[in-house]
Amino acid sequence: MFKRYWTITCREFIYMWRDRGLRHILLLGPLLGVLLFYGIYQVGVLKAIPTAIVDLDRSRTSQELVNNLIQTENLEIQSYLENFDTLEASIRQGEVVVGVVIPENYSQQVALNRTAHILLVIDGSNMIYATNATSAVLSVSRNLGAQIGIKTLLARGVQLNQAREAYQAIVFREEPWFNPTLNYAYFLVLALALNFWQQCCTLAASMTIIGETGWRSWLQWKAIGISQITLFSCKTIAHLITFMGLVLPIYVFIFLVLKFPLSSSWWTLLSFTFLFVIAMHAVSTMMSSFASNGVDATRFGMLIALPAFILSGYTWPLEVMPDFLQNAVWILPHTWFFQGLNYLLFKDPGWAFLSFYFLALAIIALVAYSVTAIVCYWRNN
Amino acid sequence: MTMEIRVRVIDLHQKIGKKPILTGVSFTVGVGECFGIFGTRGVGKTTLLHTLAGIRRYKVGQVEVLGYNPRKTDVFKRSLGVVTQEPSLFHDLRVIENLDFMATLKQAKGQDIERVIEQFELQDYLRESAEALEAGPYQRLSMACALINSPVLLVIDELIKDIDLYSRRLLLRELNRFVQGGGTCIWGFSQIEQCLLMHRVGWLENGQLTELEPQETLEKWQQQEKEWLLPGGEVGV
Incomplete structure (x- = not known):
């Protein structure tokens, strides 16, 4: 049985690798993103x-x-x-x-x-x-x-x-905390690179369902009698491993090569990222479940991935957004991730504070996967 | 002596969207029998075959495949082989990878892969991508994948339509062996001359299935041809 699971998972890796467009997007996109944004923001502080x-x-x-x-x-x-x-x-x-x-x-x-x-x-x-x-x-x-x-x-x-x-008599002493030099690079480069990364991953994840049901080989899956849960979990494992594998070089480059500050521990950062990957995959899969073909799935995925970073409040404070948006954006895992990321990078507010963020991502993942299951069941019957 | 029944269909109704495709189809197929389902395009052959293979669900009627109700269980699929009308192998995998993958999914063994490669003479194609194969070798690969788990029931749809003669001979040889070995085959086809390859034929028309002997099927078709042939010949334009 384990061999069966492993084979289906491996086949998903092969599928992603052999899809040249997807391979290039996944492999080159995030790395190019981090290099590009570092190149742009390397000065860090606007002088002269x-x-x-x-x-x-x-x-x-x-x-x-x-x-x-x-x-x-x-x-x-x-x-x-x-x-x-x-x-x-x-x-x-x-x-x-x-x-x-x-x-x-x-x-x-x-x-x-x-x-x-x-x-x-x-x-x-x-x-x-x-x-x-x-x-x-x-x-x-x-x-x-x-x-x-x-x-x-x-x-x-x-x-x-x-x-x-x-x-x-009154002295105003300026003392920027957490980013004392008010370095733009520290604030923006990683976030922009991760935005690039999440867009690429969303694109891949939005094909989770239609990537099988949209092909005629779906008939083989049904004829063999592989359960949808087995197939879905194997594909998901492959996706999660791939997405984490793609973010690791970004973190290594940013924190070990460029020596950007990281207030939290590596373990906290990676576990938080992993939970976000699951939530992002869940939401993308949910969007994929509504799609009737691959093009639609990509469109639905992009519908979330493109504005999610802007809506996350990372670059423009949530507090000044319209009231309805301030509440609505917390539905997206991206908001929790990018807000949480800022804390992890600069402040490390401790587990008691961050646990709320972890919990929110877990709930989003659970809800999105549940909706996906309901939609798939409804479509099959 | 009564023949052991492997597939039993009673009063099956199927719709595509709101359009009724099958309106009360009934038949049985026994051990060592090749049952053809004949019909022109769009009459519901594929729908019927997919229902038997457990690919498509049904709501009205009774279907029993290898003693199981496809609506309730997938257990019968362990002893089932399917070749679909449209190319449905894994397009991103090579020939050998498709065989290997199918073998794992169907819990077949390594020697089963070697067996079907030999049976369908696929040695020269193993490194090729499945989607790059011509129709003949592709159907040989499809049949190899269908037989890799040594099934007792084979559901095939337009197996030898428009393929090269060598592949056709190979496929028919192996199909014959399968049936002679006690296998059951349900074969959807639309080219009338193929009816002579079947033991019995189910003529599907207007949602109904009529069981005929192969010779009767041929005669019925010829009768219809006479009836509908234009006075000036086959081509009426």
Whole structure:
């Protein structure tokens, strides 16, 4: 009996291997994904944001401000422009992302202890650039504001110590936890690669049922009298082993070669991934059970696999999604997986917290497999 | 002396969708008998054969195959061999892999594989992909897979239609051996001249099956040909 199980499982491996398209997608897709995304995000932190300065004041005081801007870690002063119009043209053409306009009366206003208005223009068309540029510019303006404030107090006769104390009474110390360098690569590369991987796996798993019933060899299965449960469990074992086999190189590359941080233990990560693989397979199989042919099965699979990552709340917080979506997305195993993955990578919140995620994935798998069984039974009768 | 019955069908009704295909089919087939089911395309031959093989379920009527009710059990499938009308072997496997796989699924032994390879002269095709085979060798492989578990009942559908003569001779030789050895064969066919290869024929038409002797079947067909032949000859266009 065991030989029978083993032979059916092996045949599924052969089937996946000999289907050239499927083989290429499964073998190359996830690996290419991780290399591609690492290549893109390897810098990790967005530095050297192209910046232009329009110094209309051209005074010693404005030069001091320019020097401050030059020393800023994340801004790279690329050009000094004559006027606002040339700055606008430069931003419009994508030559710079940030523009600093120092007004003509800047030094005068500073000298008179009056409010000086410096215009900071940020190209908002690229959100990633814009967010980083805003953060960099804010840090400059905060430091500069403090310096000018202290000078103003000094000019009004306040002692230097008192002036400093006045500005240092409240200190906001920034301390990013879990990803101290706010490294984009740590946050995104693995998640994007795993998204690629889950899409490839979903594609393969969505053929679980139609991959047999859609071929004429289905008649042989029925004529021999192999039970559907036997066939299904053998195919599932082959799929689960394959999917785990595909994710392992990604984890090895990310954590052992690139040395990305992993807060949880390997065992926790792998068992969590394995449970997700089961849940993902269950949902894909369920979709496959509704399909009447292979094309439909692929479409149904992609219907879940493509938006699942975006809906998982990994890249855009669930809390700001519409109310109905906030609840609905938890039906998908992907949401539990990608949310949980973030905890495993950065925080390791402990078993008591994670057990809920494990349980949710197990329940999704159970429900999806049960629905599949009901649909198959209903279709056969 | 009464012949041992291997297949008994009583008042079988089958539908495809809402269309009735079989409307009260009854017959029996005994040991060592080759029973042909003749009919033109779409009359329900394959539906009937699939019902007997336990591939298709039925709701109305009684079917007994090797003493079992196919609706309740698959046990009879251990002693069953099936060759379907459409190519249904595992397209992703090679010839030898198909034989090996079928042998495992049907719990046959290693020497059974060697036996059928010899019987159907498949030695030259073993490394080829099943789906790349021509019709003749493909049917030889199908028959080899069907006989690998040494069944007592063979359900075959259009076994020798449009295949090369060498393969046809091989298949008929082995089929003859099988029947002479006490096997039972139920054979669906649509080419009238094949009726002479059967012991008895069931003429399937309008959902009903009429049992005839092979010669009677041939005469009935010839009678219909005379009746429906256009005055100007066979081709009326």
